Amino acid sequence: MTVRAAVAGASGYAGGELLRLLLTHPEVEIGALTGDSNAGRRLGALQPHLLPLADRVLSETTADVLAAHDVVFLALPHGRSAAVAEQLGPDVLVVDMGADFRLKDAADWERFYGSPHAGTWPYGLPELPGARAALEGSKRIAVPGCYPTAVSLALYPAYAAGLAGTEAVIVAASGTSGAGRTPKPHLLGSEVMGSMSPYGVGGVHRHTPEMIQNLSAAAGEPVTVSFTPTLAPMPRGILATCSATAREGVTAESLRAAYEKAFADEPFVHLLPEGQWPATASVHGSNAVQVQVTHDAAANRIIAISAIDNLTKGTAGGAVQSMNLALGLPEELGLSTIGVAP
């Protein structure tokens, strides 16, 4: 099977990472590439690391250009995917890398995004209970947010096993590519290097309801999430430090057993040996997730920490993994668990 794929939003970081992965995917042929302000430009000027595509020229993002592909990836600003998807027809696999179709609760969507809810598509985090089945054969996929990917994988086993209290506290550090490629003063290299800073503090970050949705589903009861994202002086990577009160009787051993069971057959999630902790450099450019968990007996808390590459497993790699499932391809095809380090 050769799958012809179009990428809308090929000049951004998510689009660039997706193309990096698709270039080595054995069943994918790269079709139309679109951009908006960059339409008409050579990809070599915009994504100079993608040498094999250097001479490709970006088109404008229209349904005409995107139609006639087997798969269309949408790496567009929030709120733009629905209009494009509608015109693509039910036989085209549409993979939305934006937020538009992630949330089930329309009120949550409206509160956090300020626009009408477009709907809900199968959620592209195959590792979550039940998610794989919903993705298989689907023609629509909502790729998760990068933070919810890191956080949900770190904490869902504790919730699914009934080990964690319902008030999760999460602090995550992200590389700057998570903030996108649009130039803004606070994202300048001069501002970012040598500095750690929080943003979206106090429950206002848009990924919060997505985490609540995932963890509550795993727990079978409502979970609250206190989420603080921070910007770290590195281009890629998310380190998510997640904790929750340990339910009575929880031990380091019962925690480890729950995580071993949860990840036993997962091709991309790697529970580290005891005593070894995740590092974002270890998953740089890879679709792997490093997880470690322990029990702080004095504070009676479960501490679960994950590291992902925000652009790979956190965005484009997750998209390809879900595409594979939707198309009936091997889930790991074209993806790697090997990082580029140091």
Next chain:
Amino acid sequence: MTVRAAVAGASGYAGGELLRLLLTHPEVEIGALTGDSNAGRRLGALQPHLLPLADRVLSETTADVLAAHDVVFLALPHGRSAAVAEQLGPDVLVVDMGADFRLKDAADWERFYGSPHAGTWPYGLPELPGARAALEGSKRIAVPGCYPTAVSLALYPAYAAGLAGTEAVIVAASGTSGAGRTPKPHLLGSEVMGSMSPYGVGGVHRHTPEMIQNLSAAAGEPVTVSFTPTLAPMPRGILATCSATAREGVTAESLRAAYEKAFADEPFVHLLPEGQWPATASVHGSNAVQVQVTHDAAANRIIAISAIDNLTKGTAGGAVQSMNLALGLPEELGLSTIGVAP
């Protein structure tokens, strides 16, 4: 008054930062400088940024060399300060930048440091309730750890005002200088750049009992602390993200009022205007502390975040501030609230 100061451990990062500050302190004259493996070497080869001291040569760390100074700063590995301090006589002001005399509870010390407790000295965090009085005129000062400095200043007002529940959850990111200057594989630039990683997870970091001591004192009841330190790809700075359950009736306004009151007369702690959050770059090289606090109503948590320079306010600046108090000098002398940014 001219104060003659000796620095034991002048070749490390804490010692270097201390010298940077003492060089511009109007009442201090820099006396003996010592190092161990570096005894006999020019300071210019070890601390090339301290040009005015480039031709100074390090001595070995002995009481003979350190005696005959008004102030002796000890920037030595943990466990070595007591033996030196004993030989220095009661009239010399001894400022210990190590951990030896920070903890009140001998059992805590022994559990976390694995050696007999040396005693407890006045604690050099003047902003804490009662701390200033204990420092004034003292001849012995225990400089706080860098993380406890950042965390205690972020959270004590909430505890002192009775607004926060007793289970604090803290995730902090530190620049690499906090790990010292002894070469270790995981501290190599190649490993550190582009990577975030946790360490000392699960309640085992040695700064944990110090935070518990400070926050419990502020609260007037025992506080537990879940503390996760992370290593960030930057040379300096600590960003501490601290949270606790909000007690009934807490609002963003009551929180802000408590913090405004706590910091109203503090020369170095700066509560940022609403909506602005701390950044480590803003306090680079300065003794300032940036703090912001909010209430996450959905999760019912207080989120307090602080940024310090781990070497300045977190170590050497804190030491000078306490020295000023001990000597009856103006507390701000020789210290700055101006950062070096970008």
Next chain:
Amino acid sequence: MTVRAAVAGASGYAGGELLRLLLTHPEVEIGALTGDSNAGRRLGALQPHLLPLADRVLSETTADVLAAHDVVFLALPHGRSAAVAEQLGPDVLVVDMGADFRLKDAADWERFYGSPHAGTWPYGLPELPGARAALEGSKRIAVPGCYPTAVSLALYPAYAAGLAGTEAVIVAASGTSGAGRTPKPHLLGSEVMGSMSPYGVGGVHRHTPEMIQNLSAAAGEPVTVSFTPTLAPMPRGILATCSATAREGVTAESLRAAYEKAFADEPFVHLLPEGQWPATASVHGSNAVQVQVTHDAAANRIIAISAIDNLTKGTAGGAVQSMNLALGLPEELGLSTIGVAP
């Protein structure tokens, strides 16, 4: 003497660094601060590291606002200084931190800057032969470019002593703050971190004629300059690697003697001991210049390398140093040779 100083362009990196220095200058009182797009905003939101000025509000850049000061610093985009300076009257000391008045040759100016030449003011690099005298008592100062500062100080002693051939080859690495604070895609942290890249290659960088002017003056004959600037993943600092053919008879010793003589009385330029090489971290935030020179006998070339902080000695510190000379104050007043490292 208290000097009242205004700063036009207080929201940029050069303006911010200037304010950082002026805040601790014992004879300066900071007056009006202006910005254009940022007029009306609190400085605390724009330069959060300058805590003592946090509540200052920026005015628009007009002659009315700037007049009635003893000194006016212009940190404006190229081409805007002349119009402002004209309205300020001959008694106000005007220090232009832009390029407008640096070049003597109008044709050079027009070729590199594409606009009519505004004139030539005394050149604010006091270390160059004859420069100090021209600055003393002057009411107009053209602050040098950051690269020409680093390069001229590294090479002029070799030219002044007749040791170097007339074809200089220079490769310099600059921190990103040298490119300013206007957000541009290639200056995003995501692009800059982990990357070295050249720009302005092939003799087209605007600082080239300024270097030629300085080195030719030192040599007493025309010098050509091949200059390649590169962008380095750090916020501050310039490392300039400069070389030229060694004239007959040149040895490491004769070179060293020439440099020792040139810098013997210089308060800010530090010829490192033999075998020690400059590092930008060592001059971070300081007005010091580290220089080292050697003779590559096999290639018969003089290699002279300097490190400066592009914002301090390379811009704002150089401006203050020249202001001091113009006002008859001690040249070193308010400036430091102590870097903030690590």
Next chain:
Amino acid sequence: MTVRAAVAGASGYAGGELLRLLLTHPEVEIGALTGDSNAGRRLGALQPHLLPLADRVLSETTADVLAAHDVVFLALPHGRSAAVAEQLGPDVLVVDMGADFRLKDAADWERFYGSPHAGTWPYGLPELPGARAALEGSKRIAVPGCYPTAVSLALYPAYAAGLAGTEAVIVAASGTSGAGRTPKPHLLGSEVMGSMSPYGVGGVHRHTPEMIQNLSAAAGEPVTVSFTPTLAPMPRGILATCSATAREGVTAESLRAAYEKAFADEPFVHLLPEGQWPATASVHGSNAVQVQVTHDAAANRIIAISAIDNLTKGTAGGAVQSMNLALGLPEELGLSTIGVAP
């Protein structure tokens, strides 16, 4: 054909990068892995980014362990390869990633390395004139140094076409992984971040004679090289800025034509479109080389700049490329021209 490969020195950066590439090489099976001080340890603790090899345990580096493989890669400290290679027999393909067999001139070797010359093996830079033929079918390969790779590819076309004068001036910036994984004070993250510094200045760097060898061969006459390496605050990448006097009649067009011709059939060397310059981030993790060249008419110099990943094309990728040639496999097998950016 399945090739069984052993790697001696699997715990260092070169060894780790080699394993990263071999893991996805379709014709290679990874056999014995050795280390010295790390013998007995799990690879997962040393190279946590290589998940598929996490459970492999390192052996000691002995000929017994390495024998019985088709290919043995030696990533050992300089001076150790000869003794190992001797014991491996003439049928084993031995790829030395150290310096021992790179230089043809024994006197050069002894002057720069201070030990007896071990011999000369076919030089693993296939792009150089004549190099490919010498590698095909060879059982011994000397992998070039990282700097000579970047520099030779940037400049040899100008020399081969007779366009450049014989005095080359080279300044290169390298990421810290080029300095290896042995912990040393100046390689600490705290020292490296935010700093540019030179080392090995004045013709003493060991890669200098290797560059001279390559460029002189291309020129057909002796070329001198003034080489200044600098350490940049990034983990990977080399940016080499190379220049030489332009011979009479050289123009930007004649230069470009020479480079287009030289690289026309090269799978890994990419001459960028006019006006676009190399960046190390664009080749991060890839075997690609970005090159650009221009003529500075005012200084009459050719400026040629290349960017490589020092660990990939500069070491391990170059090793695999040469292995492919030696074994009669397609030269590009298992290698990529796609970088991991941002």
